[in-house]
Amino acid sequence: MENVSQKTAACRSVEGAPDMGPVLTWALGGAFWWCAAALLGLIASIKFHGPGFLADVSWLTYGRVRVAATQVGFWGAVVPVVLAAVLGWLGRWARGGVAFPALAMASGKVWHFGTLLALIGILRGDLTGYDGWGLPRYAVWIYAAGFALYLLTFLGTWHGRQERSLGPAHWFLLTGVLWLAWSAATAFVLLEVHPVRGVTQAVVDGWFHANATLVAGTLLGLGLMYGWLPVVTGRPLYSRHLAILTYAGLLVFVSWTGVLPSSPVPAWLPAVATVATVMGVVPWLAAWLNWRKSVGEAGHRLSEEPAGWFLRVAHAAFVAAAVGKLALHLPGLDRVLELTWWEPARQWAQVQGFVGLAGVAGVYAWLGGEGRLTGWRGLGRWQGRLAMAGLAVGVLALAAAGVAQGLAWRDPALSNVAVLGRTLMWLRLSTVGDLLWWLGTVLFVVNLAGVTLRWWVGCWRSWWAQVTAPVKLQEAAE
Amino acid sequence: MKGGSWVFAIALLGLAASWYGSVLYPQVQLGRQTETRTVPDGQLYPVARPGLAVQGREVYRSEGCYTCHSQQVRQEGVAVGLAITDAGTNLTELVEAILAVAPRWERARVAHGVTNLPFQVLDGVSPAEAGAAQKQLEAAGATAVITVRPLGPDMERGWGLRRSVAVDYLWDRPVMLGSVRVGPDLAGVGSRIPDEQWLLVHLWDPQIHSPGSMMPPYRYLFEVRPQGEGEAADALALPEGAGPGPGWVVVPRPEARALVAYLQSLQVTASLFEVPVVLPPGGGTAAGETQGQEAAQPSQP
Numbered sequence: 007m008e009n010v011s012q013k014t015a016a017c018r019s020v021e022g023a024p025d026m027g028p029v030l031t032w033a034l035g036g037a038f039w040w041c042a043a044a045l046l047g048l049i050a051s052i053k054f055h056g057p058g059f060l061a062d063v064s065w066l067t068y069g070r071v072r073v074a075a076t077q078v079g080f081w082g083a084v085v086p087v088v089l090a091a092v093l094g095w096l097g098r099w100a101r102g103g104v105a106f107p108a109l110a111m112a113s114g115k116v117w118h119f120g121t122l123l124a125l126i127g128i129l130r131g132d133l134t135g136y137d138g139w140g141l142p143r144y145a146v147w148i149y150a151a152g153f154a155l156y157l158l159t160f161l162g163t164w165h166g167r168q169e170r171s172l173g174p175a176h177w178f179l180l181t182g183v184l185w186l187a188w189s190a191a192t193a194f195v196l197l198e199v200h201p202v203r204g205v206t207q208a209v210v211d212g213w214f215h216a217n218a219t220l221v222a223g224t225l226l227g228l229g230l231m232y233g234w235l236p237v238v239t240g241r242p243l244y245s246r247h248l249a250i251l252t253y254a255g256l257l258v259f260v261s262w263t264g265v266l267p268s269s270p271v272p273a274w275l276p277a278v279a280t281v282a283t284v285m286g287v288v289p290w291l292a293a294w295l296n297w298r299k300s301v302g303e304a305g306h307r308l309s310e311e312p313a314g315w316f317l318r319v320a321h322a323a324f325v326a327a328a329v330g331k332l333a334l335h336l337p338g339l340d341r342v343l344e345l346t347w348w349e350p351a352r353q354w355a356q357v358q359g360f361v362g363l364a365g366v367a368g369v370y371a372w373l374g375g376e377g378r379l380t381g382w383r384g385l386g387r388w389q390g391r392l393a394m395a396g397l398a399v400g401v402l403a404l405a406a407a408g409v410a411q412g413l414a415w416r417d418p419a420l421s422n423v424a425v426l427g428r429t430l431m432w433l434r435l436s437t438v439g440d441l442l443w444w445l446g447t448v449l450f451v452v453n454l455a456g457v458t459l460r461w462w463v464g465c466w467r468s469w470w471a472q473v474t475a476p477v478k479l480q481e482a483a484e
Numbered sequence: 485m486k487g488g489s490w491v492f493a494i495a496l497l498g499l500a501a502s503w504y505g506s507v508l509y510p511q512v513q514l515g516r517q518t519e520t521r522t523v524p525d526g527q528l529y530p531v532a533r534p535g536l537a538v539q540g541r542e543v544y545r546s547e548g549c550y551t552c553h554s555q556q557v558r559q560e561g562v563a564v565g566l567a568i569t570d571a572g573t574n575l576t577e578l579v580e581a582i583l584a585v586a587p588r589w590e591r592a593r594v595a596h597g598v599t600n601l602p603f604q605v606l607d608g609v610s611p612a613e614a615g616a617a618q619k620q621l622e623a624a625g626a627t628a629v630i631t632v633r634p635l636g637p638d639m640e641r642g643w644g645l646r647r648s649v650a651v652d653y654l655w656d657r658p659v660m661l662g663s664v665r666v667g668p669d670l671a672g673v674g675s676r677i678p679d680e681q682w683l684l685v686h687l688w689d690p691q692i693h694s695p696g697s698m699m700p701p702y703r704y705l706f707e708v709r710p711q712g713e714g715e716a717a718d719a720l721a722l723p724e725g726a727g728p729g730p731g732w733v734v735v736p737r738p739e740a741r742a743l744v745a746y747l748q749s750l751q752v753t754a755s756l757f758e759v760p761v762v763l764p765p766g767g768g769t770a771a772g773e774t775q776g777q778e779a780a781q782p783s784q785p
Contacts (some may be wrong), residue, residue: 054698057690061700068700069548131546135658181495188499192507197658205650206514207659213506250491257498262506268558269661270648272513278505345554345665415665418640422668423696430698 025097026461028110028159029090033369034454035118036086040362041451042125043079044444046071051437054430065129074128076353077140080219081149082121083447084362085186086114088226089156091368092179095233096163098372105162113155120148136207138215139193146194153187174249178229181257186222189214205271209264216264219357220331221256227324227364228252228293231317234371235300238314239307244299248292255289263331267340283335290328297321312386313374316367319394323359326401327352342416347429348408351401358443359397366393366450373457385453392446400439407432520651522754529756532655533749540746543739545658547702554662555671557752559647559759560636565607566614567764571598572625581624585617602764604631632762644672644752646759652752667699672752683744684720684736692726705740708732 050072053059060066097104104110127142134140141149160183164176193214196202202210232249236242243249262282265275301308308314330352334343343349370386407429414425522529533541544550566585571578575598582594586605589597597603605628606617614630621628633639634646648671653659677683685692688706690699706720708728719733727734736744755761 053700057698057700062703064547064704067547067702069551072551073548133545133548135545135550135660137550137661137663177491177495185499192503196507196511201657202511203515203654204517204656205653205659206511207657208653208661209510209514210507213502217502253491254494254498257495258501261499261502264506268556268647270556270652271510271650275506275510341558341560344558345556345663347664349663411665416637418637423694426666426698427696 025094025104025107025110028104028107028114029094029097029369029372030454030458030461031111031114032086032090032093032117034451034458035114035121036083036090036365037447037450037454039078039118039121039125040083040087041444041447043075043083044440044447046075046078048437048440048444050075051433051440054433055437064131070129070131070133073133073140074125077128078121078125080357081124081141082118084223084357084365086117086121087369088230088361088365089183090114091230091234091365091372092183092226093156093160093163094372095175095179095230095368096160096167099168100163100166101168102166103163104159105166106159109155110159113152113159115152116148116155117152120145120152123148134197136197136211138211138218139197141194143194143198146190146198149190157183157187173232174243174246174253175229175233177253178225178232178249181253182222182225182229185225186218189217189222193218208269209271209275212264212266212269214264217261219353219361220263221261223357223361224256224260224293224324225253227320227361230364230368231297231321234313234368235297235317238311238317238371239301239304241300241302241304244296244302248296248299251292252289252296255286255292259283259285260289263335266344267335267337268344280335280337280340283331286328287332290325294325311371311374312390313367313371315387315390316363316370316393319390319397320360320363320367323355323363323397323401327356327360330355330405342412343408344412346408346412346415347404347433348412351404351408354404355397355401359401363393363397369454385449385456389446389449389453392442392449396439396441396443396446398439400436400443403432403436403439407436514650517651517654519654520756523757523760524755527754529754530652530654534745536742536745537749538746539738540742540744540749541656543705543743544746545660547743549670550660550662552662552664552666552699553668553670554665555669555750556648556661557638557644557646557669557671558636559634559639561634562760563608563631563633563635564611564614565609565631565633566605566617566621566628567631568598568603568605568621568626568628569601569764570627571601571603572627574625575599578621578624578626581621581626585620598626604764607631607633629762629764631764632760634759634761638669641668642672642676643669645675645761645763646752646755648752649756649759651756667697670747670750672750674748674750675753678748680744680748681721683747684740685722687736687740687743688720688722688734689726692723702740705737705743707735707737709735 049060049066050068053061053068053071057068061068064070093104093110124141124145127145128140132142134142164180193210196210197207197214201207232243259282263279263286265271265279267276267280269276308318330348333339334348334352366389410432411425411429414420414428420428519528519530521527568578568582575595578598579591579594582598582605583589583591589605597605605621606614609617611630618628618630636647638644639646652671682693686694686699687702689701689703690697691701709719709732711731711733718735720727720736722734753761
């Protein structure tokens with residue numbers, strides 16, 4: 007009898023929060039697709055060791071695998087993990103946890119099904135041809151349905167928050183979620199449904215890419231940082247004014263940065279993008295300063311928690327991506343770095359490193375805050391080490407490849423193969439980064455799967471304890 | 485939150501401005517763009533791609549070729565110059581006139597140049613200098629044209645005669661500009677490598693023409709048939725040891741032919757008002773030395 011009540015009590019603590027299912031549905035699925043995307047990235051990278059690797063299988067040719075890794079990595083992995091962390095954070099401060107939990111779980115499942123369709127579609131050749139917007143049309147409709155359901159539970163949870171006043175994390179997260187949807191809708195309509203003519207397609211694609219990753223992505227990443235950092239360090243955000251400066255600067259300046267300097271478009275577009283990128287230094291510096299002051303002397307607390315680790319790595323990736331973007335638009339340097347591996351390096355730092363790891367930090371902070379990570383901290387630490395090492399090796403190697411490639415392309419005396427030869431060493435080194443990164447994502451899946459399994463077992467035990475508990479004498483008499 | 489409405493007003497304005505300026509206005513500016521005329525010959529440009537090339541564009545998209553190849557030629561300036569296209573009858577006077585406008589030339593090389601036309605007399609001068617020199621040479625009985633030669637590593641590599649501009653992509657959907665040049669730019673590959681067989685063999689095995697290349701072989705775009713089966717004329721002429729073995733031939737599938745047709749249709753050669761290219765007919769020679777654009781270099785894809 008005593009044993010049963012203990013189990014029931016334990017399970018209630020597991021079951022207690024209604025947001026366990028929704029957050030884990032989004033996060034575990036995202037982690038799984040992250041692992042798949044990282045594996046595809048690894049396969050693409052291995053092709054630089056031997057171009058014949060899997061070349062006879064049309065589904066696994068370099069072009070398709072690279073696009074699948076990028077698209078699934080963003081839409082299938084980073085976005086759902088971030089949305090899970092957002093939901094967890096909102097649920098933590100809401101009166102009844104996450105609103106409409108069943109709807110939230112359904113939305114996560116629909117979203118992951120969309121990812122499955124997108125992956126299959128891309129590998130069988132349904133590529134869009136655009137560098138930023140790469141989702142097959144049919145997958146977009148599924149994603150849209152999943153997002154609509156998510157938005158209901160997001161807004162319901164938002165409405166149920168205990169503290170009515172809004173903080174920086176609220177503005178960042180709300181704007182990030184809505185702007186991500188708006189930029190994707192714009193790209194879908196103007197590139198797929200009613201396609202615009204000629205090079206305007208490239209302009210729309212560039213705008214979408216900058217707004218989805220640099221604006222919405224940064225808003226979501228910083229929103230999660232500003233939301234979870236006080237929980238992890240026990241210190242409030244240093245300055246709301248710096249947060250406002252970051253927020254406004256991102257929207258006013260960074261949203262214009264989608265056109266690269268030498269794009270074949272009217273000259274005013276690259277000129278505006280370059281000016282906007284230079285002005286983007288203002289919000290980036292404000293965000294860096296706010297982080298630095300917020301962490302202050304509590305830096306050691308970041309080292310104690312897996313969430314803190316990931317927050318720190320995400321912030322480093324944010325700084326690296328911002329510097330990378332600025333370099334891409336600086337007159338003179340742009341001629342060297344544009345159309346080289348510098349851009350994939352920057353995207354890796356921005357999308358996977360900054361936004362993605364901010365999401366991972368959010369998920370771990372949510373799990374840790376609720377005491378659900380017991381027993382899994384070690385794996386979390388190893389995941390952190392692998393992610394940090396993979397990110398550093400991968401991004402630095404690709405950036406070095408970009409510089410070497412850019413300088414080599416400027417020398418017309420070098421043949422195309424000779425130019426490739428100068429970058430190969432770095433590209434092959436980046437495979438090590440890809441491998442470490444993939445191992446990190448494997449641990450992430452194992453970690454979340456373990457937590458989910460424990461939760462399921464807890465639920466089952468709780469249910470079992472209830473149905474097998476002896477009927478009380480009073481109930482029997484009735 | 486104090487000032488919350490202001491924060492969201494800024495957000496709305498900022499994002500609306502970005503959407504208007506980066507999406508809507510470019511559509512207003514470029515969305516109604518129509519064909520233009522080449523200069524100076526006034527041909528309609530661009531012409532829609534042939535049907536097979538349009539099918540090939542789908543293969544290019546489906547295989548993700550744009551992940552390794554860009555389609556945008558960059559330019560860093562122009563070199564204005566002067567070339568003689570007709571020497572007239574008084575060569576002695578012309579040589580003296582050339583030595584007057586271009587004192588750096590040796591008399592013997594100028595004498596050789598006026599008999600091997602076209603002769604690039606000046607290169608990298610200002611338009612005013614070129615105009616003044618043109619008058620002097622025409623006074624000596626020659627016909628001289630002011631040349632405009634786009635400059636930059638892309639041009640020196642022969643990737644195009646000039647930079648790519650918006651109108652080049654007028655009929656393309658999707659526009660596949662690419663973002664990384666793992667391999668060479670393909671915006672002008674059709675004029676650089678017009679040979680269909682070369683392109684097909686390169687797709688079958690890139691190592692044949694470009695040893696050391698990291699481009700994967702696209703063998704599934706081809707069919708390996710027993711010799712004598714089907715049309716032998718379609719079979720690739722592969723070097724010894726590069727084929728499937730004796731008794732077998734490699735025949736391109738329709739997808740491979742379409743892809744090659746698309747590659748052949750990619751050209752950046754038209755001289756337009758916004759990107760003029762004026763080169764002496766047949767390419768200029770500076771006293772017997774080849775100048776200007778090189779011809780196709782199939783060994784450098």
